[in-house]
Amino acid sequence: MEISKSFGCGEMEIINEVGEVCRHRDIKSYIVGGAVRDAILGNRVKDIDICLEEDPKIILDDLWGLKYCQYHSEFQTAFLTFENGVSIDLIRCRKEHYCRDGALPSVSPSHIYGDLYRRDFTVNALAYDMEKGYIIDIYGGMKDLRDKVLRKIHPGSYNEDPTRIFRAVKYAVRYGLKLEDEDEIEKCVCGGAFDLVSNDRIVKEIYLLCCEKKWRENIYLCSDLKIFDVDKCLLEMEFEGEDHSDNVDLKILRLLYCLRDKKYSSVLAENSVLNKKLKSAAVWFNENFEKTANLIMNTMDNYKLYMILNHKNDYELVLLSWNSKLSFKICNYIYNLKGYKPSLNGRYIISMGVKDGKSIGKILKNITGIELNSGIKCGQKYLAEYLGENM
Structure with missing residues (x-):
């Protein structure tokens, strides 16, 4: 041929x-x-x-x-x-x-x-x-290609190298092939085959699955094969302004968000394959997402919202925005509060005669609160009133 x-x-x-x-x-x-x-x-x-x-x-x-x-x-x-x-x-x-x-x-x-x-x-x-x-x-x-079948070559193939299971998923979805070894794969997975494989090797294969055009179908099949458990409704949901076309990091984040499986949440956080920012977001998600979400849910104050979110990286904000109960507040932070700087700084306050460090900190905190909640830059007016009260 x-x-x-x-x-x-x-x-x-x-x-x-x-x-x-x-x-x-x-x-x-x-x-x-x-x-x-x-x-x-x-x-x-x-x-x-x-x-x-x-x-x-x-x-x-x-x-x-x-x-x-x-x-x-x-x-x-x-x-x-x-x-x-x-x-x-x-x-x-x-x-x-x-x-x-x-x-x-x-x-x-x-x-x-x-x-x-x-x-x-x-x-x-x-x-x-x-x-x-x-x-x-x-x-x-060649016959298997004609018959649209995917099958292993030799006995024990999936046990000797369990990462072949991820590749089976990738090729089956990409080429529309039937998994001939589906029962064997499920047995291998349930028998703990992946416990013998490093996080790095697992994450590398998951990353490649997410590089595929039909990445969601790959995740669905992984879930069907009991590799990990995902909320398929959340995985399918589209969010405003979201584009997964070529951003593999966002696909990994979505998988993390949809996992019901703590084991694989930890795998995505503990590896040397993903970039530092993505791993940091995974660690934070596993340890502090629910606590942060509750804090945001219970605040109606821009200043408090700013203090909760000010040190969150972009990926952490993305994860929070996927919670429908938080999305409005996250958008408010991103478009109105993120990057805020008070109209006064410490040097100006010192030049006006305030020398005590605690007083300077109190002034900056109060100015930040007033300006974030009112949307008005009023630092000089506030400082004049503060100094008048303390003269």
Whole structure:
């Protein structure tokens, strides 16, 4: 089967160059995985992975137009960018061994068949022989694509690497495939498979789910598979001015807000994958959201509202705004109170003869309260009256 129609001209230029260098050095080379899958489906290929049955390092000097190379000796992989703008990954064919379920695998060099066996699903265990021009399909991946089925390759696959469950969700939703292994996945999840996996690995997969166009469908399926429990009505709800089109952080926040599962709320707060601002919001949400919400609910005073919200970051404000009982007050804070500065500062008050620190603090507090609640800048008038009372 010819797959070149799914690649652009620049991509085919690089693929042909790599193939020619490998033929010259008598190295077997294969386009593998998602690139072959998407080409069979007639989709535009996004990522090009080429597996070699040798260390890619030995051909790097022979490649014309190579602009950038990042080589990893541990796994014998290389990420390459060429002058025509095309990027590819060169990967040594390898097999994997798991010393225990949930652990990261140890790897060793292999031929293409060992490399295909280590992959997650039949539809991803496809390789295109770049020299002979045919597809290697030893697990029935092409038939599964035609039948719109997603299934694992070998027994114990989900236990040895539970993150494959998240990838099963992603591919099933993205390509409209039926999960052949649904019962096995649920059994694996309920058996505590994810307890053996680090928070970082779990959050990385959740982040990738939220990068997908059908990110909500991914979360729904995770909930159906009992990975975590979410309030689907809250997840589906749209809020005024909200745009999730390309903001993955907002999608992660929405998942956090809709979770009924404290375990995964903690996972989203305790990891090194998400950015600092997002993690800070997750920690605050888990520990202080309800307390803060109650304080806001019980205040009708702009000054008190300002004092409650003044040090909240943007993500914390977003989480509060999703509570329908608070949304008006959060909008009031954002559009009318946030960024407020009193009309007087400490230096001006000192210049007017007030030296005592407690008095200065009291004046600033009172000015802030009056100005926030009235909307009128009245600092000088207040100070004149204050000084008159204390003369």
